Structure formats: C-alpha cells, structure tokens
Amino acid sequence: MMKKRKHPIQIVFNTIPIDHAATRAAVEERLEEVRQYRQIGFIRQEAVITASYEPKFHGPTNAISKPTETIAIRNVDKEAELREKSELLDKAMSKLSSPQKEVIERSFLDNEGEYDFISCGEMGISDRTYRRIKASAIQILAAAMRLEVVVLDEEMESCEHSVG
Template sequence: MGRRRTHPFITVFDTLSIDYSATRAAVEKRLEEVRQFRQIGFVRQQAGMTVNYEPRFHGATHVISKPAERTAIRNVDREAELIRKSELLDQAMERLTKMQREVIERSYLDDEGEYDFISCGEMGISDRTYRRIKADAIRILALAMKLEVYVNDRVPEACKG
C-alpha cells in the first residue's frame, strides 16, 4: 500500500480554527447556486407594473423612484456575479484530483440528482472512501473560493491579506 498523498490546502485547513459544518454549508450553497445557473441560465427579474402602497413622509421631495432602472441594474449585476462565481468554481475545480472532481460533479453539479451510494457503486469505491474524498474536495473548494467560515467569525492574523 502506498502512502496517501495529502493536498497542501487540507493541511492548511486543519491548522486553522474553521467551523466545518458552516463551511460545508457555504460551499454546498455556492455549488447549488452555480448548478442552477448552468442548467437554467439567469432568470431576469421583471419590473412591477403596479405600484405598491408606500407611505410618503414629507421630507426630501427631490427623491425620485425609478423601479425600472433599479431592476435593470439588479439584473445586470446579478448575472455578472453568477458568471464570476461559475468561473471561480471552474478555477477551483482545477485544483482537485480527478477522483475528487468526479465526486463533486456527481454529487452537486449533475442534473440527474442520484444518491451517493449509487455514485460509489458506479465508481467502484466504498461509501466511506467516497465520503472522505467528498469531504476533502469540499475543504479544498472552500479555501480556493474563500468560503471558509471561522469559529467566532474571527479571522486569524495569518490569513488577513
């Protein structure tokens, strides 16, 4: 049996005070967001045609409401943000090994939505190995995409840039 190689990101991950469950949730949320964007595309928000009731207090009378302009700006900004997140995920996926990349694609990015035990059977690995590979890949993605959540929301001095 050969020695298992560890990724340099994983050793860094173990030395920091990181909240593992919150970090995993942040990575899974980002993966789901990118999966929906890649499968469906960007769904633009439409400007409302009817005005909502809004109390008008007298004060700054020079303020103008521009709902169509706000909606257009929000649509452009949101689409650009989703494209940036998708590109960042692609760059982060390049850091993974072939097996880790396949596990992440099967678990989160494919549109088939099959269970993990089916994926491990098709890949020819045990459930435990599959979960270990998946956890390591999520750790690497968290650090590569800067989604790690620190305990007590305090960033260590060594990580400030």
C-alpha cells in the same frame, strides 16, 4: 506503518480554527447556486408598472423612485456575479484530483441528482472512501473559493470555559 506527511500549506492552514459544518454548508450552497445557474441560466426580474388613479397625499420627500433603473442594475449585477461564481468554481475544480472532481460533479453539479450510494457503486469505491473523497474535495473548494468559516474568538473562549 508510515504516517503520511502533511503538506506545508496544510500545516499553516490547520492553525486557523475553522467551523467545518458551516464551511461545508457554504460550499454546498455555492455549488447548488452554480448548478442552477448553469442549468437554467439567469432569470431576469421585470418591472411591473401599474397605473394608480388615486392621488397620493403625503409631504415632499425629495426622493426619486426609479424602479425600472433599480431592477435593470440588479439584473446586470446579479448575472455578472453568477458568471464570476461559475468561473471561480471552474478554477477551483481544476485544483482537484480526478476522483474528487468526479465525486463533486456527481454529488452536486449533475442534473440527475443521484444518491451517493449509487455513485460510489458506479465508481467502484466503498461508501466510506466516497465520503472521504467528498469531504476533502469540499475542503479544497472552500479554501479555493474563500468560503471557509472561521471560528470567532468568543466562540472558542466559551468552548474552552465549558470544557475546563
């Protein structure tokens, strides 16, 4: 049986120790954030100003409070951040094969929220193949969106000491 050759990029990137569980969680969190943004849009925070008729006795702080300005800046920045995340996801999705795209869209981005076993039945593939495609797609998305969580040296040293 012939073994599949690794791509040169895989050889280089496989030298970096990656925490796969944390990376998967980061990608799933980003996909959920983008899904909500695309379905609902951005929900703006509004300033609530209630007049208080009681005097506030405190020393001069020389600090100026601008709650409306702070909220306006946050709204603009957060909406731009979500738009950038959505565009980055679109670019990352373009790097996936068509089965990988379909799996990610069905698992994370569709409104319906189907279970994986239903999706793999509709796609005509086994559950194991579906999970394999999903894992490889998440790995590619993590690299493309720079969400990979690298294992720190201290964690690796503690793992080596506990093993040996």
